[in-house]
Amino acid sequence: MYKFFIVIVIVILALGALFTMNSPPNKAFITNQGEDTVSIINLDTFQVEKRIKVGKKPLGITILKNKSIALVGNVESQDLSVIDLKKNVVIKTLALKATPLGLTHNKDETEIYVTDWFNSQIFVINSMNFEIIKKIPVGKTPSGIAFNEKYSFIVISNRDSNSVEIYTEKEMRLEKKIMVGKHPYGISTEGDYIYTANVYDDSITVINLTNWQTKEIKVGDHPYNVIKINDQLFVTNSLDDNISIIDTKTFTEILKIPTGETPENLWVDKKNNRLVISNWGSDSISIINLHDMKNIKEVKSGLQSRAFGDFILN
Amino acid sequence: MKKYLFLMITLLLSFQLFAHGPTPQKVQESLVINAPADKVWTMVKDFCNIHNWHPAVEKTTCEKKGEDTFRTLVLKSGETVYEKLRGVDDDLMKLKFEIVKSPNPFTDFNSYLIVTKGSTDNESTVQWTARFYRLYKLNPPIPEGQDDATAKAAAQAIVDSGLKGLKKTLEAN
Incomplete structure (x- = not known):
């Protein structure tokens, strides 16, 4: 009976290990505003797998996992690039006649929301046919x-x-x-x-x-973005080349971690329990281990890496 | 005439409303200097004496406003530039400053210089990065002289001539 139990445990562990090894890698989709591309970075191997040409001056991004698409906002060509996440190619470009800044989507991925910087409005877009459902006037220069x-x-x-x-x-x-x-x-x-x-x-x-x-x-000098992971907030201090970590129980800063130059945006790699940060100044991403808050790696992405949005396919 | 005046005022006001556009411009250059990093850093961080090495600067005057340090540069062209010191980090050997007011065709100019040790004790690298925006803050069409290219050319000239001047001054000593 005891032996049988041991065998069962070993089988479960082996299956677990196999599952972990075979689970697909998370990928970061980094908009490189200085070269009009999106870099796709494998977060297991830290390799840039592909660079995709998008519109002019890409900035914002949102990933619709179940629909297997990502949308990128190109501020200068005033359009959105739709990327197919299975083939990693641009399958559609949506003209907006607007300056798309921030992008996000609702929980069931039926609608995409985009802020329009110069015209002070937001777009509501149908994610099935990419038609604009509504435009809503908002405050000045809507960003995030x-x-x-x-x-x-x-x-x-x-x-x-x-x-x-x-x-x-x-x-x-x-x-x-x-x-x-x-x-x-x-x-x-x-x-x-x-x-x-x-x-x-x-x-x-x-x-x-x-x-x-x-x-x-x-926090530090010129903070650009903030996200919450577990009981902590992570803030990019763009002109300090570091991030602040804030405890949400006491709302006090507990630690600063160095990053690349001019860190702007950040998102979590859930599979590996890591934080990924885009560095505009050093054209790279920084990867930080959330277990011990140590830098693991800095990976070159492309000129002026920004990635404003939920840029990781988890 | 009244109509035009109104239009001009409206235009002026609309400029005030927007801080800058959505695409920062970037100039980033590095230069190897044949001098020890400590020596290079001492010169770079000396915020009130940039005229010692930047060929465009004739005179520097520093002033304190509370905790903050500002400098006024008198350029050889006769123009003046007003700048704010944003940080001196001796560990990273990094100096940060901001151009508050200048005749240059750019806006929101933030800049940093980083000194790193080279392959020998007598060698270092200086990297100068500038982040700024074009003057025109609204949608295209962009008026001539207020576009990205004009802004970038002006910043590039400041960085390029500065790095060369820094190298020349330090290697002459």
């Missing part, structure tokens, strides 16, 4: 955009209005507008909270969705 799954809210940061606007998914009705720090650029949201990186204030703002209270926390 994110989707809150708990409340089904679309949240945006308006850089030149110093505000955050919260819209309902169903009616695209303005639920609330809240003032934050100066020049909010990156925004993210999870559970009961929204976070913005305030570039000119060297701070982040935390918004509590249950009572609309806000809290400002000082």
Whole structure:
């Protein structure tokens, strides 16, 4: 009986190991604004597998995993490139006559949301036929955009209005507008909270969705974006070449980790439990192990790596 | 006439509303200097004496405003540039500064210089990176002289001549 048990355990472990080895690698899709490309980087091998030509000056990106597509916003050619994630080629270019900044999508991947920087509006796009469903006027120079799954809210940061606007998914009705720090650029949201990186204030703002209270926390020089992983916030300090880590229980900074030059955006590689950061200054990505908060690797991506959005296929 | 005046004022105001566009421009150059890194860093971080090595600068005047340090450069062309020191990191050997006001055809200019040790004790590398935006802050069409190329050419000239001047000064000593 005892032997049998051991055999079972060994079989389970072996299957587990096999499964882990065979599970497909996560990939980072990095928009390189200086060369009009997207680099696809294998996060297991750290190899750039492919560089895809997109429109002019690509910046924002969002990945629709179940639909197996990624959308890239090209600010200068004023269009969106649709990338097929099975073949890794551009299958469609959607003319917007607008300046697409931030991109995101709803939970069931039926709609794509895009901020239009110069025209101060957001687009709602059908992800099946890529038709524009709605345009909604918002505050000045809308930048970051994110989707809150708990409340089904679309949240945006308006850089030149110093505000955050919260819209309902169903009616695209303005639920609330809240003032934050100066020049909010990156925004993210999870559970009961929204976070913005305030570039000119060297701070982040935390918004509590249950009572609309806000809290400002000082970080480094010119913070660009902020995301939450487990009980911590990670903030790119673009002019300090590092990230701040903030404990969400106490809302205090607990650590700074060096990155490449001019870090801008960040996302999580869930499979390997790592943080990936795009570095505009050194044309690269930094990869940080979330177990011990140590730098593992810096990988050259392409000129002016930015990747504003959920740039990892998890 | 009144109509035009109104239009001009509206245009001026709209410029004020936007800080800058969505695509930062980049100039990044490196140069090997035949001098020890410590010596190079000492010269680079001396924020108030850039006229000692940058060929375009005639005179530097520094001032403190609270915790912040600013410098006014008088250029050999007679123009002036006002800059803010944003950080001196002795460990990274990195100096950061911002151009607050200048006659240059760019805006929101942030810049950093990094000194690294070379392959020998008497060799180092200086990397100068500038991040800035074109003057025109709205959608195309972009007026002549306010475009990306014009902004980039001006920044490139500052960086290129500065690095050459730094090398020349340090290697002459």
